[in-house]
Amino acid sequence: MFALLLGNMQDGGLPHAGCVCGNCTAARRPDFPPHYVTSLAVVDERQTPPAVYVLDASPDIKHQLHLLAPWLGAHPSQPHRLRQPDGIFLTHGHMGHVDGLAQLGKEAMNVQQLPVYASPVLGELVVENGLWRPWAHQLVLRPLTAAKPITLAPDLTITPHLVPHRDEWGTGTFGFEIRGPHRSLFYVPDIDHWNQWPAAEEILGRVDVAIVDATFYSTTELHRQIAIPHATIPETLQLWQNLPSQLVLTHFNHTNPVLDPTSAARAAVTAAGATIGAVGLRWEL
Numbered sequence: 001m002f003a004l005l006l007g008n009m010q011d012g013g014l015p016h017a018g019c020v021c022g023n024c025t026a027a028r029r030p031d032f033p034p035h036y037v038t039s040l041a042v043v044d045e046r047q048t049p050p051a052v053y054v055l056d057a058s059p060d061i062k063h064q065l066h067l068l069a070p071w072l073g074a075h076p077s078q079p080h081r082l083r084q085p086d087g088i089f090l091t092h093g094h095m096g097h098v099d100g101l102a103q104l105g106k107e108a109m110n111v112q113q114l115p116v117y118a119s120p121v122l123g124e125l126v127v128e129n130g131l132w133r134p135w136a137h138q139l140v141l142r143p144l145t146a147a148k149p150i151t152l153a154p155d156l157t158i159t160p161h162l163v164p165h166r167d168e169w170g171t172g173t174f175g176f177e178i179r180g181p182h183r184s185l186f187y188v189p190d191i192d193h194w195n196q197w198p199a200a201e202e203i204l205g206r207v208d209v210a211i212v213d214a215t216f217y218s219t220t221e222l223h224r225q226i227a228i229p230h231a232t233i234p235e236t237l238q239l240w241q242n243l244p245s246q247l248v249l250t251h252f253n254h255t256n257p258v259l260d261p262t263s264a265a266r267a268a269v270t271a272a273g274a275t276i277g278a279v280g281l282r283w284e285l
């Protein structure tokens with residue numbers, strides 16, 4: 001059993017639409033490694049075929065599902081296609097976390113009765129989306145309740161925890177606590193500010209690995225920062241001075257200087273003992 005990081009970028013990805021900043025320009029070079037929008041897979045190889053769950057349906061999902069080809073294997077009746085995953089877990093309703101669902105419809109992957117785990121309000125929004133109505137009945141909603149574990153195997157659970165994050169539709173935002181027999185992970189790609197989540201230190205301190213929101217390095221990075229709150233990387237590094245879990249950063253905005261391997265910001269993250277999230281990072285569970 002393992003977790004596999006499928007992406008490390010903020011919703012808009014890299015390069016960003018309409019952007020010619022240094023990071024986006026570098027990302028358009030042909031030899032630039034893939035930086036997909038944040039997503040995490042949980043794979044249980046003991047099952048036949050392996051059970052494959054995807055956390056967040058990112059706009060890059062078509063590439064990310066291909067990373068899972070060794071475990072998805074062939075579609076049962078169409079050998080030139082991949083089998084669909086066994087379930088998709090949604091953290092919240094912002095575009096980088098749900099837009100990949102469109103790739104699952106009739107015009108693309110054409111999934112059949114795919115379990116989608118989401119808050120009840122988000123689940124309803126997804127299936128009532130008028131544009132997806134022709135095929136949304138193929139999504140089987142599995143409503144999530146905060147702090148109630150979903151048992152994927154007797155020794156593998158995913159527990160949603162509500163975290164503070166701007167909430168335009170009243171859907172809530174979840175971080176996911178993943179527990180296997182040997183290791184536990186917490187995946188929280190979006191959070192407004194750590195001090196708005198009273199349980200942060202307790203929950204993040206009890207897991208082995210925490211994969212967390214690192215959208216911005218500084219509050220001056222984006223002129224819209226006031227309207228788009230996220231804990232900055234230095235604030236997160238400071239919190240982790242008191243936490244025993246391994247810190248892994250994800251959900252980088254295209255403006256984030258840590259995307260440049262030669263930057264002082266990247267050196268500061270590494271010196272603090274944190275890991276820059278990258279496509280393909282893997283943790284045994």
Ligand SMILES: [Zn+2]
Binds near residue numbers: 011094096189
């Ligand atoms: Zn996001």
Ligand SMILES: [Zn+2]
Binds near residue numbers: 016020021025254255
């Ligand atoms: Zn850019």
Ligand SMILES: [Zn+2]
Binds near residue numbers: 165190
């Ligand atoms: Zn968000």
